[in-house]
Amino acid sequence: MSFEGYKDVIEEGDSVILYLTITQVYCVKAQPKIVNKKGNLVDNVFQTPFGALKCFDLIGKYYGSKISLSKGWGYVMQPNPELWTITLPHRTQIIYTPDISMIVLQLEISPGSVVIESGTGSGSLSHALIRAVKPHGHLHTFDFHEDRVKTARDEFQEHGFGKYVTVKHHDVCVNGFGDDLDNKADAVFLDLPHPWLAIPHTVKSFKDTGGRICSFSPCIEQVQKSCLILSKYGFQEIQTTEVLQTQYSVQQRTLPVLNLECLKVSKEEAELEKQIKRDVTKVMSAIPPASVPGHTGYLTFATMPPVWARNVQLNLSDIDDCNNE
Amino acid sequence: MENANEDTNKIKVGDFVIVQRQGYTKLHKIKAQSNLILGSFHIEMDNVIGERYFDTFQMKNTSNSKKFYTLEKVNEVNSVVESLNIEKSGTDNRHIQVNAESQGLSKEDIDKLKDEQFGSSNIVEQLVNNSKTFNMKTEYSQEKYLKKKEKKYFEYIVIRRPTIRLLAQMFYRQDPTKTLGIRVDDLSQILNHANIHPEGNHLLYDSGTSGLLPAAITNLIGSKTEGHLIHMHPGNECQKNAFMAMQFPQEQVERCTNVNLYSVLRCFYQNKDSYKKTQDTEIDNSCEEPAQKKIKVEDGEEQLPKKSWQIDNERACRILSNRVDSLIITSKEHPVNITKELLQFLNGNRQFVVFNILKEPLMDLYNYLKSREDIISIRLCNNFMRNYQVLPERTHPEVNMCSGGYILTAYKLSC
Numbered sequence: 185m186s187f188e189g190y191k192d193v194i195e196e197g198d199s200v201i202l203y204l205t206i207t208q209v210y211c212v213k214a215q216p217k218i219v220n221k222k223g224n225l226v227d228n229v230f231q232t233p234f235g236a237l238k239c240f241d242l243i244g245k246y247y248g249s250k251i252s253l254s255k256g257w258g259y260v261m262q263p264n265p266e267l268w269t270i271t272l273p274h275r276t277q278i279i280y281t282p283d284i285s286m287i288v289l290q291l292e293i294s295p296g297s298v299v300i301e302s303g304t305g306s307g308s309l310s311h312a313l314i315r316a317v318k319p320h321g322h323l324h325t326f327d328f329h330e331d332r333v334k335t336a337r338d339e340f341q342e343h344g345f346g347k348y349v350t351v352k353h354h355d356v357c358v359n360g361f362g363d364d365l366d367n368k369a370d371a372v373f374l375d376l377p378h379p380w381l382a383i384p385h386t387v388k389s390f391k392d393t394g395g396r397i398c399s400f401s402p403c404i405e406q407v408q409k410s411c412l413i414l415s416k417y418g419f420q421e422i423q424t425t426e427v428l429q430t431q432y433s434v435q436q437r438t439l440p441v442l443n444l445e446c447l448k449v450s451k452e453e454a455e456l457e458k459q460i461k462r463d464v465t466k467v468m469s470a471i472p473p474a475s476v477p478g479h480t481g482y483l484t485f486a487t488m489p490p491v492w493a494r495n496v497q498l499n500l501s502d503i504d505d506c507n508n509e
Numbered sequence: 510m511e512n513a514n515e516d517t518n519k520i521k522v523g524d525f526v527i528v529q530r531q532g533y534t535k536l537h538k539i540k541a542q543s544n545l546i547l548g549s550f551h552i553e554m555d556n557v558i559g560e561r562y563f564d565t566f567q568m569k570n571t572s573n574s575k576k577f578y579t580l581e582k583v584n585e586v587n588s589v590v591e592s593l594n595i596e597k598s599g600t601d602n603r604h605i606q607v608n609a610e611s612q613g614l615s616k617e618d619i620d621k622l623k624d625e626q627f628g629s630s631n632i633v634e635q636l637v638n639n640s641k642t643f644n645m646k647t648e649y650s651q652e653k654y655l656k657k658k659e660k661k662y663f664e665y666i667v668i669r670r671p672t673i674r675l676l677a678q679m680f681y682r683q684d685p686t687k688t689l690g691i692r693v694d695d696l697s698q699i700l701n702h703a704n705i706h707p708e709g710n711h712l713l714y715d716s717g718t719s720g721l722l723p724a725a726i727t728n729l730i731g732s733k734t735e736g737h738l739i740h741m742h743p744g745n746e747c748q749k750n751a752f753m754a755m756q757f758p759q760e761q762v763e764r765c766t767n768v769n770l771y772s773v774l775r776c777f778y779q780n781k782d783s784y785k786k787t788q789d790t791e792i793d794n795s796c797e798e799p800a801q802k803k804i805k806v807e808d809g810e811e812q813l814p815k816k817s818w819q820i821d822n823e824r825a826c827r828i829l830s831n832r833v834d835s836l837i838i839t840s841k842e843h844p845v846n847i848t849k850e851l852l853q854f855l856n857g858n859r860q861f862v863v864f865n866i867l868k869e870p871l872m873d874l875y876n877y878l879k880s881r882e883d884i885i886s887i888r889l890c891n892n893f894m895r896n897y898q899v900l901p902e903r904t905h906p907e908v909n910m911c912s913g914g915y916i917l918t919a920y921k922l923s924c
């Protein structure tokens with residue numbers, strides 16, 4: 185129960201974020217013992233670059249406090265969906281915060297929304313979706329991989345999110361989202377290799393008042409197929425977009441300054457006037473990393489109009505074409 | 510419940526609506542007998558009242574004046590590209606001369622058409638019939654020509670219910686300074702990194718995003734929840750276009766307390782008694798008795814009734830003294846001293862986000878925060894966002910792109 189509500193003190197069983205440096209962030213369980221590979225109950229020790237952490241020691245510590253490690257120190261924080269995304273155990277490719285943020289906003293999700301997601305994958309997006317729909321809404325998330333379904337379900341439960349989410353084991357391209365979700369959804373999110381096979385099934389899941397859909401695809405061919413299907417099934421405002429984030433490191437750099445003045449007088453004179461000294465200057469700069477992610481995936485958004493407007497096919501987006509005639 | 514639902518889908522007098530003509534959107538408040546100016550069109554909006562959100566209306570000429578249009582609800586629309594019967598296309602553009610007068614209709618002719626019977630299918634058909642080069646164009650450029658003309662003479666509009674997405678896009682498109690340069694992806698990340706959700710108290714300092722930030726936060730706090738927003742602003746009145754447009758239920762509106770930055774801080778530092786004491790009085794006030802009677806000093810002397818801004822200040826100060834769970838600063842001003850001041854109100858183990866259109870002020874802030882021992886995980890980033898045109902054989906990034914601003918995020922420790 186460490187995602188729900190704000191907590192002051194770490195309790196046994198909590199998932200805790202261990203922050204060492206900006207690139208060394210981990211999620212550990214405040215659990216004194218674990219079962220090792222041989223099936224024996226042993227002390228739960230987490231190895232960090234700054235030395236070992238006995239997870240038992242976390243219990244009773246304040247969230248947001250400093251803890252000592254044998255070769256340094258770290259900080260323990262309560263997890264939230266953003267921290268979870270950078271620390272979660274990867275079972276699949278996952279979606280990261282820049283895309284996740286855009287998805288939540290563009291799907292117009294707010295507390296009370298009913299959202300359908302497939303596939304669940306590693307649950308990176310799911311955590312942000314649950315935060316956005318609770319306390320009155322619900323997330324229905326589908327994956328056709330049995331282990332992932334089970335692991336995700338356990339994780340949500342452990343994180344205190346169990347009551348806001350239903351995880352289903354289901355091939356959505358073949359079976360759709362189930363009759364029990366007919367006319368229930370405000371928003372649908374797809375992260376599937378063949379989204380165009382699932383899109384037709386989403387239509388009947390939307391509420392009569394309509395809703396929003398998003399499909400995340402790494403390849404442009406997938407996007408092209410999805411867009412055609414979306415428009416065929418009556419979606420409007422179809423828009424494909426991509427968001428990339430650059431993180432800067434703020435640093436002071438020292439740069440040499442060449443002295444060109446000394447060239448204007450004779451060497452002796454310049455030496456006399458101490459003009460030949462080397463000069464440096466300091467600049468403050470925000471430096472992007474040498475390599476930044478250049479692509480994550482294309483986000484295709486669209487609107488399913490309310491039932492009374494579904495027959496009117498109207499272009500609601502801009503035609504903006506740059507090819508010269 | 511059913512009835513209530515039915516009602517909320519109806520467009521009523523007093524509603525804020527977004528009028529959408531293709532990709533163009535405009536916010537409008539429905540009044541009995543109101544007009545909307547949409548580009549060069551003056552549109553009488555009466556006929557949308559009683560219809561439903563997402564209904565489509567056709568702009569029709571009114572008999573009396575040429576620029577004025579009325580609206581008529583339609584159940585189908587004519588698409589220019591589909592309705593035209595194109596007989597001939599060229600294979601390339603080798604015969605098309607650059608400067609040749611290709612359109613047989615004069616500007617006056619077109620204006621006349623516009624005034625007689627406005628509508629893309631009608632006008633575009635005339636344009637095509639009178640074009641000397643249309644049949645020489647390739648199929649591709651014919652289609653492009655039609656789309657371009659259709660856009661110009663497009664006669665349909667849709668009435669939408671405002672959402673944060675539509676509002677953010679609308680303001681940014683009208684003028685990015687309306688949202689301090691906050692683009693929709695910036696907005697989405699500010700909200701996520703601040704961990705805005707229905708629980709807890711959230712603090713915002715916003716020097717003017719047309720109400721977009723308070724609206725977006727209030728939207729995520731949700732209705733019938735416990736969360737509260739303190740919205741600090743620099744002026745006498747806060748900007749609230751987007752907030753009004755969202756038409757939140759009253760109980761939700763009441764959980765956003767708008768206070769002037771200076772006056773609330775002055776109250777916090779210099780008027781501690783006022784907000785510590787009035788807690789009970791305020792609860793009493795809610796039971797219908799006029800506020801005037803309530804506020805008396807101990808010796809029985811009558812005091813002036815409190816102004817609503819004073820009550821808001823005191824409510825905000827009470828929340829601030831118990832500290833808040835998130836902090837967002839979207840300022841025009843230099844962010845360092847504002848952040849320094851407001852950070853004291855943030856609980857430990859919580860995150861905060863500062864946006865600025867410029868990188869340099871956030872670099873200053875970064876350095877300041879680095880020097881503090883209670884701040885970790887300081888990140889400065891900016892986003893690249895681009896939209897794509899996706900069409901068979903013609904998929905490419907859109908021609909126009911805009912640059913966003915900078916976002917600094919960090920966490921505060923507990924001790």
Ligand SMILES: C[S@@+](CC[C@H](N)C(=O)[O-])C[C@H]1O[C@@H](n2cnc3c(N)ncnc32)[C@H](O)[C@@H]1O
Pocket residue numbers: 276277278279302303304305306307308309310326327328329332354355356357358375376377
């Ligand atoms: C890339 S992962 C999703 C990652 C997830 N969005 C996240 O952020 O953690 C894609 C998932 O879709 C599931 N999947 C693929 N095809 C499916 C189908 N037809 N029905 C249900 N799940 C499917 C896969 O098992 C996989 O777990």
